[in-house]
Amino acid sequence: MPQKIYVGNLPKNIGNEVLTEKFSKYGHVCSAKIIKDRETNLSMGFGFVEMESPEEAERAIVNLNGSVFNGRSISVVEAKKSLLH
Structure with a gap:
């Protein structure tokens, strides 16, 4: 069963691919997503x-x-359910 992780205080210049690469050293990454501001992207x-x-x-x-x-x-x-909604 997949498990979501919250990652905070990330450098502003990294993308999803870099995050995937960093975490893949510890297992299979199903997905990695940097959260972006809707207005500025x-x-x-x-x-x-x-x-x-x-x-x-x-x-x-x-x-x-x-x-x-x-x-x-x-x-x-570990991502809390309240963060995921």
């Missing part, structure tokens, strides 16, 4: 990654939460 600095299994998601969370990505310390946590 610029990154809002956060996104969501969906991993194929809860085990892969947990591995990514443990290894990436608090890590430095392009000079920024990123937040990687």
Whole structure:
């Protein structure tokens, strides 16, 4: 069963492909999406990654939460259902 992960404090200049590549080291990435401002189409600095299994998601969370990505310390946590709606 796929598991969604919230990724915060992302560098503004990365795209979905870079996010996919970063997380694919920990398992199969079903999807990765940087959230963009509707008016400017610029990154809002956060996104969501969906991993194929809860085990892969947990591995990514443990290894990436608090890590430095392009000079920024990123937040990687299980996505809460309230964030997904």
